[in-house]
Amino acid sequence: DGGITQSPKYLFRKEGQNVTLSCEQNLNHDAMYWYRQDPGQGLRLIYYSQIVNDFQKGDIAEGYSVSREKKESFPLTVTSAQKNPTAFYLCASSIQGRAGELFFGEGSRLTVL
Amino acid sequence: GENVEQHPSTLSVQEGDSAVIKCTYSDSASNYFPWYKQELGKGPQLIIDIRSNVGEKKDQRIAVTLNKTAKHFSLHITETQPEDSAVYFCAALRAGGSYIPTFGRGTSLIVHP
Numbered sequence: 001d002g003g004i005t006q007s008p009k010y011l012f013r014k015e016g017q018n019v020t021l022s023c024e025q026n027l028n029h030d031a032m033y034w035y036r037q038d039p040g041q042g043l044r045l046i047y048y049s050q051i052v053n054d055f056q057k058g059d060i061a062e063g064y065s066v067s068r069e070k071k072e073s074f075p076l077t078v079t080s081a082q083k084n085p086t087a088f089y090l091c092a093s094s095i096q097g098r099a100g101e102l103f104f105g106e107g108s109r110l111t112v113l
Numbered sequence: 114g115e116n117v118e119q120h121p122s123t124l125s126v127q128e129g130d131s132a133v134i135k136c137t138y139s140d141s142a143s144n145y146f147p148w149y150k151q152e153l154g155k156g157p158q159l160i161i162d163i164r165s166n167v168g169e170k171k172d173q174r175i176a177v178t179l180n181k182t183a184k185h186f187s188l189h190i191t192e193t194q195p196e197d198s199a200v201y202f203c204a205a206l207r208a209g210g211s212y213i214p215t216f217g218r219g220t221s222l223i224v225h226p
Contacts, residue, residue: 043202045213097211099212100146100206101147106155
């Protein structure tokens with residue numbers, strides 16, 4: 001079945017450590033996105049990529065980095081510069097030009113100890 | 114840019130009652146309005162959408178209405194069931210091109226048996 005796979009589902013890290021969240025899709029979608037979800041804050045866009053080897057900052061990109069070397073993969077690195085990294089992270093994909101029809105993964109919950 | 118307000122943040126109903134969630138948007142150029150349902154511990158899933166060329170759309174027990182003049186749109190769930198309990202997000206964007214959706218902050222719907 002086609003879909004989006006995020007891993008790991010749960011992740012713990014110590015302050016000062018970088019951590020990379022994986023996102024893989026087999027939907028043949030060109031566009032991929034990373035959102036951060038905090039209670040009462042809705043879905044806030046971190047980064048998005050419309051095509052391989054290209055990506056743009058979203059509303060809250062500071063302290064995060066991404067790469068898009070393959071169409072299927074869009075990993076997110078939460079760096080030590082992110083001041084409040086504990087959150088639920090969601091990856092999504094869409095057909096290019098149809099960003100309102102997002103397919104989401106099941107999310108990764110990051111906790112900084 | 115676009116700004117989407119969503120109300121209420123929490124909605125509690127008895128099984129069989131109706132539930133209504135309202136959203137307003139700021140960009141008069143927005144013409145596509147999707148709604149997502151997020152069950153506990155999972156990623157959001159697109160459940161219904163409406164485009165600006167129609168005023169209402171129904172799919173079984175759910176319906177969406179759009180008032181372009183007032184720039185607001187609503188999700189209506191009739192005959193609610195416990196499995197409707199979830200967080201619902203509205204979004205607004207210009208369809209096509211490289212536009213990205215702006216999400217509301219979400220409504221936590223609780224349906225009591």
